[in-house]
Amino acid sequence: MDWREFDAAVRSFGDYSVYGSSRDQSGAALCAMVRNDREKRLAVAGDAGRFSGEEKGGVKLCPLTVENAGALMELFPYTRPRSHRGHPFTMGLGDRIGLATPGQIRAIAGYGVFPVLAQQSIRELKLTNRTFPQVIAAAAFGVFQEGYKDGYGADGDHLKTTEEISYALESGCTMITLDCSEHINDGAACYDEAELARAYSGLPAEKRKYYEDKYLNKELPVIKSMDSAELARVVLVFSGAIEHAVSCYRYIAENAGRDVDFELSIDEALAVTSPSEHFVIASELRDAGITPSSVAPHFTGSFEKGIEYRGDLDKFAADLAVHQMIADEFGYKLSLHSGSDKFSVFPALHRVTGGRVHVKTAGTNWLEAMRVIAEREPELYRAAHRFALAHHDEAAKYYHVSTDPGTIPNTDLLSDAYLPELLEIPASRQLMHISYGLLLAEPWFREPFFRAMHEHEEEYYAGLVRHIGRHLRYLTSD
Numbered sequence: 213m214d215w216r217e218f219d220a221a222v223r224s225f226g227d228y229s230v231y232g233s234s235r236d237q238s239g240a241a242l243c244a245m246v247r248n249d250r251e252k253r254l255a256v257a258g259d260a261g262r263f264s265g266e267e268k269g270g271v272k273l274c275p276l277t278v279e280n281a282g283a284l285m286e287l288f289p290y291t292r293p294r295s296h297r298g299h300p301f302t303m304g305l306g307d308r309i310g311l312a313t314p315g316q317i318r319a320i321a322g323y324g325v326f327p328v329l330a331q332q333s334i335r336e337l338k339l340t341n342r343t344f345p346q347v348i349a350a351a352a353f354g355v356f357q358e359g360y361k362d363g364y365g366a367d368g369d370h371l372k373t374t375e376e377i378s379y380a381l382e383s384g385c386t387m388i389t390l391d392c393s394e395h396i397n398d399g400a401a402c403y404d405e406a407e408l409a410r411a412y413s414g415l416p417a418e419k420r421k422y423y424e425d426k427y428l429n430k431e432l433p434v435i436k437s438m439d440s441a442e443l444a445r446v447v448l449v450f451s452g453a454i455e456h457a458v459s460c461y462r463y464i465a466e467n468a469g470r471d472v473d474f475e476l477s478i479d480e481a482l483a484v485t486s487p488s489e490h491f492v493i494a495s496e497l498r499d500a501g502i503t504p505s506s507v508a509p510h511f512t513g514s515f516e517k518g519i520e521y522r523g524d525l526d527k528f529a530a531d532l533a534v535h536q537m538i539a540d541e542f543g544y545k546l547s548l549h550s551g552s553d554k555f556s557v558f559p560a561l562h563r564v565t566g567g568r569v570h571v572k573t574a575g576t577n578w579l580e581a582m583r584v585i586a587e588r589e590p591e592l593y594r595a596a597h598r599f600a601l602a603h604h605d606e607a608a609k610y611y612h613v614s615t616d617p618g619t620i621p622n623t624d625l626l627s628d629a630y631l632p633e634l635l636e637i638p639a640s641r642q643l644m645h646i647s648y649g650l651l652l653a654e655p656w657f658r659e660p661f662f663r664a665m666h667e668h669e670e671e672y673y674a675g676l677v678r679h680i681g682r683h684l685r686y687l688t689s690d
């Protein structure tokens with residue numbers, strides 16, 4: 213079969229058209245993504261035995277299932293996620309609705325960034341009622357649709373236990389972001405001197421000796437030296453997290469059977485990460501034989517979802533410079549979480565890290581989808597806005613936001629043309645940002661939402677190119 217015959221066979225199924233960029237051949241198999249007004253499918257001719265779907269005229273029309281994605285990955289290995297080892301600039305993009313990949317691929321073109329297209333936390337999986345294999349399948353089909361062959365990663369984000377890690381690895385994740393927050397003793401970060409001394413003396417003597425021998429009265433790289441109160445605090449706050457990180461890393465090394473990018477995240481600790489804390493964590497990992505791919509400290513200032521950085525930019529840059537020296541000393545990259553819309557910190561991030569950095573964004577992909585809805589389906593947007601407002605307290609349980617819901621405009625008083633502007637006002641932008649899970653669980657929203665997104669996908673891709681492109685411009689310029 214040639215492509216002309218392929219196209220004719222595809223048309224015999226109805227009003228389907230082929231995505232030209234997706235056409236590819238492997239052995240006797242011809243493959244392409246196709247769409248009509250209602251749905252998207254994978255069309256396969258020739259050697260199609262491993263795919264399941266409806267067959268007519270020598271072409272199989274396959275639904276975009278996890279199983280068919282697996283078959284696609286076997287046929288075209290570039291659709292399978294892989295480790296980003298060796299790539300200096302990497303970016304987690306995330307896609308909560310499974311539609312963003314083609315737009316994300318277009319957005320990164322020319323920026324020399326390795327994308328982690330599939331990136332989801334367990335919390336996000338639960339809120340969107342998806343599985344890791346579904347998230348990765350959506351990325352694989354998007355990669356195939358665009359004919360993108362430069363590789364992408366899949367991040368099991370903010371995983372907390374070996375059970376979660378095991379699930380992510382089995383599903384094909386190539387990056388594991390370990391969230392140690394449940395093993396960080398945040399309370400000890402605020403102890404006064406007396407409380408600190410009391411709690412520290414309560415630790416086993418050999419544990420204290422272990423840390424004191426290594427860090428007290430020693431000439432240390434980058435941070436020079438530590439005093440005993442500083443060390444006591446680090447040990448009290450972080451020693452549990454360090455032990456957890458070591459055991460999780462060993463679990464990955466023993467069970468993955470492939471290269472996995474290991475990120476340690478302490479960004480959810482309540483306190484800003486101090487240089488001594490970062491140094492001790494890094495050096496304990498090294499002494500356990502572990503070099504993470506990246507570490508995400510809790511940086512100074514506020515990194516709330518979906519809005520600009522709030523804090524002192526000079527202080528951020530100075531703080532970042534010390535963390536970068538520690539990362540250089542121990543041979544990994546820094547990672548910045550909640551990177552969506554933090555344009556003001558990007559130039560410093562690029563300058564200080566020398567472009568060797570991992571940046572995570574995710575929520576903006578959903579907000580760009582809602583921009584399409586605001587522009588194309590104003591009534592649906594109004595209904596979503598009212599629903600989000602009515603369920604604000606419930607949504608705010610999942611994400612920390614500080615904007616005042618009292619400043620959100622009343623959509624009943626706004627003309628349709630103004631609705632997209634709601635996504636520019638911090639309070640209404642955050643409101644929509646945190647409500648994705650609740651909205652997607654509502655059939656009255658879900659069905660018309662996905663119908664409209666299918667109809668207007670090119671507009672969605674253009675929005676992602678504009679918005680993610682803006683991130684990349686700042687992330688690559690001094």
Ligand code: ZN
Binds near residue numbers: 370
């Ligand atoms: Zn994080």
